Amino acid sequence: MRRIDQVTNILAPLAVGQVxxxxxxxxxxxxxxxxxxxxxxxxxxxxxxxxxxxxALSIKPPVLEEDQVFLQRTEKRMSQGESTVAPPQPQPQTEGNCNSSLHLKEITNLPLCFQRFRWLVSTCKDGWKAYYRQPVFLAGMGLAFLYTTVLGFDCITTGYAYTQGISGSLLSLLMGVSAITGLMGTVMFTRLRKSYGLVNTGIISSCLHLGCLLLCVCSVFAPGSPMDLSLLMPYITTNSSTDLGGMASQRQKHTYALRGGSNQPLLPDRSSIHWTNNTVLFDNVPSDAVPESYISIILLFLGVITARIGLWSFDLTVTQLLQENICESERGVVNGVQSSMNYLMDLLHFIMVISAPQPQHFGILVIISVLFITTGHTMYFLYAHKAKRKCRLDT
Structure with a gap:
């Protein structure tokens, strides 16, 4: 399935681009x-x-179905203004049934809006408990931390690439190459698993991923990098900002050499920007603009593209661990919590970009992304250590 996804990422942009x-x-x-x-x-x-x-996929567990029917009846009667709600059919009084009945009775005594809110909180709480007690909890959290990154071919990275003088055709070619490297990661996963096992495959993939991302860290300090820490100062007067702009134009870190000596802003105004789904296209960037050095952007994309081999292999490793080590009755709940964590960490990286939106800030975002990724892989290393230790004790 991952290979189909990667091949689609190669063919889809080519087909739509030709049309x-x-x-x-x-x-x-x-x-x-x-x-x-x-x-x-x-x-x-x-x-x-x-x-x-x-x-069997169409059959729901009986207990969950009874609870759902009971809640639907409760909501219907509360909406009709009934003050009392008839309990469900009597069942043998066991400890589990008593606790469930008391819990449902407490919910039905509240107004309808609070009933739904409390039921939602209770569901989230139970899902997190089920997720936390899984043996692969650290591995799943490690995968979620990998979503807090700007080192991917999304709208943020492509927009930054345009500001650094990368053309749309070259960027499309790089996206195709990245899909090919991701396809290589799926092939590497199957071979490593046969040779070294699933847990060791994750360790190898993590090391490969982190090693390639070191190129991205080097790109922050390489020639041509636009990083300027002085722009993060919260309070700058008008005079000092003018002086700062003059100093920045004289700095040889990453400015465009324009003909005729005319001043051109680094970013165009909003009216001249075409917003698309994944890219930002600038109209008024001069055709004779030549960046001082491409070393920084080359290192950045070299690290992003090569890191996808380890990234996709690691993603498949954690996904397989979640499938093999979670019982069937809790698999849906745990996967739901895992998806919510992935989206939450993905949202966090957009908040990072909102906090530091300028191209001069992108180097800081790269460093923060690498720190999050390192934290995620560290969590997986802890899981691998515990899994191997448990395996030795069992044997």
């Missing part, structure tokens, strides 16, 4: 719309076929 180039952007949008409609029909057909082949 937009040969026809127009409107035709390209229509092509994407039609493709999604066709894909929806195909997806529905295969999902229905899966449910016909495995009928």
């Amino acid at each position: 937009m180039t040969l026809a127009s952007n409107v035709v390209g949008c229509g092509f994407i719309l039609g493709w999604n409609l066709v894909s929806l029909i195909v997806e529905f057909f295969f999902l229905s076929r899966v449910y016909r082949i495995v009928p």
